[in-house]
Amino acid sequence: MPSIAYFGPRGTFSEQAARVHAGADDTLEPMRTVPAALAAVRAGEADLACVPVENSVEGAVSATMDALAVDEPLVAVAEVVLPVRFSVLVRPNLTADRVRTVASHPHALAQVQGWLAANLPDAAQTAANSTAAAAVGVLDGSWDAAVTAPVAATHYPLDVLATGIADVEGAVTRFLLLRHPGTLPGPTGSDRTSIVVTAAAERTGVLAELLTELALRGINLSRIESRPLKGRLGQYRFYLDFDGHVHEQRVGDALAALHRRCQHVRFLGSYPRAEPSPTSTAAAAGNTDADYAAAGEWLAAVRNGTGG
């Protein structure tokens, strides 16, 4: 009966994502922040953490990116992609013309700027810890309105001023489910591998070198992000997501090459993609596991003098 710590409180999109993954017997624990959800797994208080990693409108969730790169490593075992449309919740009987303040997670506010400009143009906007934390803030009188996941209306006694809001039709957020490193989920033929690397900032062309290691092996890069190392300008971590599973020869070979070229590589998991890759994920001729095995046998024969 695993427990899943999610970015809470109750009623966030992260909770919805956790429920997509959870079995009937799993227990769900809301945590106040993304680092707190990851810390619960590191401390052995939860088996899995469910946290947002990127949104199709606003991009990376930097709190998640930063927290995944430090402390004890965790690995993703699954991803969930959720469509995001929002509700606006207000204190009971509050009409739109009396809403002076509206709060939400910065990602959520960014996705409804058009709607707010048209419908609550005079409301001051405030960043809350999460969409559901904004609903709690409305309940305790901190704000008049909250931009939330629709499900938050079932958790908190607030009125729904509007629902189904999204400036960008089809917007989605991707969530990761992470746990302690252990047996990895097996390859499915449609997997994603995630890593964080730091490379020598003073070496010209180092990023191109790293990406070439993937391209040469026919590995499709699906995402690249950078986050500052924080101490001084010009030093970054790079987050790479690419198609394939570490158990595939070409992916293992590319990871080993990155390890040779980088100061540090952190493996963040190989897990099934929630949506199919836009490119073919099958290894082309020259990069299949069989090609790697044949090349290894040939090399061994050359080295031991039995072939060539």
Ligand SMILES: O=C(O)C(=O)C[C@]1(C(=O)O)C=C[C@@H](O)C=C1
């Ligand atoms: O606050 C929540 O409900 C979350 O799960 C976080 C989060 C995010 O970080 O992107 C998730 C989806 C929405 O795009 C807005 C907020």
